[in-house]
Amino acid sequence: MSKSSKNIKDKLIQKKPRSYLNRDFNSFRSELLDYSRTHYSDKIQDFSEASMGGLFLDMAAYVGDVMSYYLDHQFNELDLETAVEDKNIEKLVRAAGVKISGAAPATVYVDFFIKSGFETTSQGRRPKTSDLPIIKVGTTVSSNTGVVFELGEDLDFSKKKADGRLIASYSIEKTDSSGLPTEYLLKLTGICKSGKTAEETFVIGDDYKQFRTIVLGSENITEIISVTDTERNEYYEVDSLTQDVVFKKVINTSDDSSLVSDNLELLPAPFRFISTASRQTGKTTIRFGSGDASTLDDDIIPDPSEVSLPLFGSKNTMKRFSIDPNALLKTRTLGVSPRGTKITVRYRAGGGLSHNVGSESIRSIKNLITKFSSGTPSSTISSVRASVFIINQAPAAGGESELTLGELKSVALAHRNSQSRIVTKQDLISRIYTMPANFGRVFRVGIRSNPNNPLSTIVAIVSRDASGSLIISPDTLKENVAEYLNEFRLISDAIDIVDARVLNVAVKYSIIVDSISNKELTIQKVNSELKRYLKIENFQIEQPLIISDLINIILNTPGVMSHVSVDIIGMSGNISNREYSNETFNIISNLKKGVLMVPPGSIIEVKYPDDDIIGSAE
Incomplete structure (x- = not known):
């Protein structure tokens, strides 16, 4: 060029x-x-x-x-609001501090009945206490649909109150010719949780490995019950490896056990782990600490002279002090990494909406674990065990499907800026939705201020049954929510947990169909679109129903020329053999400018959309 x-x-x-x-x-x-x-x-x-x-x-x-x-x-993909790939959303959700869990198990109160002979006392005849067993934790029962539940507490039929009476309620089952009782029927109620308990053993090599991990074989693990090694060291689950103490429940055996069933103890946790669940594989990974289990480490702060790099050659002076950073991780500050042992993990897996079985559906005992007092004849043990039967008076609740990616993103966005405490309403909602799955899961949460107490917040919750319909949350679930939130709330705050009011409604509409469209097919299309819009998953507590949205859906359906009317009808009690909520409210007084407002702490539900969405055509 x-x-x-x-x-x-x-x-x-x-x-x-x-x-x-x-x-x-x-x-x-x-x-x-x-x-x-x-x-x-x-x-x-x-x-x-x-x-x-x-x-x-x-x-x-x-x-x-x-x-x-x-x-x-x-x-x-670096931003939680714009990310679309599952694995990236999962990483960002974890980075925001949200613990990912699978489907939640259901909880239910189950009545356990046993039959017992009698003994004569100064007050007359009563059940023979020496023949009464303890039905142990781990007893499994099942519903008529095959859902397995496990007893979560010991039921001691021989336990007495402070006044000497049995804590179990009992009634006379049989009498002799003179009318005196010869056999009693005793009842105790226990809390059962759905899911199956499994156990896995892992052989750990003798090589030292920082932050060792093991992957459990089952999917949808809701609770890790225990982790132990061959030296009988118990590993405790913590939120992070920097947490070196844990709270532990201990059965209260003192005289006030009727008022306080458990004592809370603060224990050191040198052996600890964290668990993470993957949405991609459904598997749960356990990660241990970084300390060397084979060395004695009793220093709170590592001694620099023990981890300094050696000086080679004939150097009498040095310019700077050198530290081996890898040696600092071998301390037990972040827990212990097991080596040269066997790790045994017991866990519970399973959950979902299908676990919310109906009342009186749990009648079968799969595995009965009992403990009798020493000296009880084997014939008595056999007859008492054979007499045990069960039933649940109330339906199971708390079982819920795992959170979708969209729900996880919403929770993480609210949780991202929060601390390990509840300060704002968003913090409170986030904590309830991310409660550990073994406590049960709340379907919807509504929060409002208490007009009678400026430091109190009213939390309205509601659950779903196996069919996906709204039901009142059981007391067990509310107690679990209260216990869980108590660890995060400020000492000056109060939280009142109440049941949300379920307001069942029906939608009745009338349309004009064009001359070339079939009226029945057009109504079916409108019903299908309205059913999709009125799904309970689309509604929150205190969310209003906008009538113009319903009209817009109707008018945008092919074949509809115009709408004549759209009416909302309240449904309660028993109508045409369909059970509705007993809650009622005045629709006319709550309908303002085309918006159906709901009372505080309430949620709208179209419980039977196939029957409660009624259309007519002209």
Whole structure:
């Protein structure tokens, strides 16, 4: 190239700077075409689509378009609000401090009945206490649909109150010819939780490994019951490996046990672990600490002289003090990493909406674990065990499907800026929705201030049954929520947990169908669209029902020319053999400017959409 032509090219480059704002194929190709014609017109003149020059432009523009797309995509994947890939959302949710869990198990009160003989006392005949057993934790029962529940507490039929009476209620089952009782029926109620208990053993090698991990084989694990090694060391689950103490429940055996069933103890936890569940695989991973289990470490702060790097050669002085950073991780500050042992893990798995079985559906005993007093005859043990039967008077509740990615994102956005305490309403909602699955799960939460106490907050909750309909949350679930929130609330705050009012409604509408459409098919289409909109998953506590949204859905259905009317009807009690909530409210007084407002702490539900969405056509 001559010197003069090079100067001309340099001047052209200075006059027309490169653009870095192109983002798609067309803009890249246009800029490349303009650039080529300006600077390389003496080399090639044909840049048509069928030419070699056009091929080069298309290839370069294609590469630029792909790179631009993936640059935008990867940048969006760094933000929880714009991320779309499952694995990235899962990482961002964990980074926000939200613990991912699977489907939640259901809890239910189950009545256990046993039959016993009699003994004569100064007050007359009563059940023979020496024959009464303890039904132990781990006893499993099942419903008529095959859902397995496990007893979560010991039921001691021989336990007495302070006044000497049995804590178990009893009635006379049989009498002799003179009318005196010869057999009693005793009842105790225990809390049972759905799911199956399993146990796995892992052989740990003798090599030291920081933050050792093991992956459990089952999916949808809701609770890790215990982790022990061959030296009988018990590993405690913590929120983070920096947590070195845990709270533990201990059965209260003192005289006030009727008022306080458990004592709470603060225990050191040198052996600890954290657990993480993966939505991708459904498996749960246990991660231990970094301390070396084979060394004695009784220093709170490591001694630098023990971990300093040795000096080689004949050096009498040194410029700076060197520390081996890897040696600092071998202390027990972050817990102990097991080595040369066997780890045994017991856990419970299973849950979901199908575990919310109905009342009087749990009648079968799969595995009865009992303990009798020493000296009880084997014949008595056999007869008492054979007499045991069970039933649940109330339906199971608390079982819920795992949170969807959209729900996890919503929870994480509210949880991201929170601390390990409840300060704002968003913190409170986030804590309830992320409560450990073994406590049960709340379907919807509503929060409002208490007008009678400025420091108190009213929390309204509601659950779902196996069919997905709203039901009142059981007392067990409310107690679990209260116990869980108590660890995070401020000492000056009060939280009142109440049941949300379920307001069942029906939708009745009338439309005008065009002459070329079938009226019945058009009504079916409208009903289908309204059913999709009125799904309970789309509603929150205290969320109003906007009538114009219903009208818009009706008018946008093919075949509908116009709507005549849309009416909301309250449903309560028993109507046409369909059970509705007993809650009632005045729809006319709550309907304002086309918006159906709901009372505080209430939620709207179309319980039977196939029957409660009623349409007519003209």
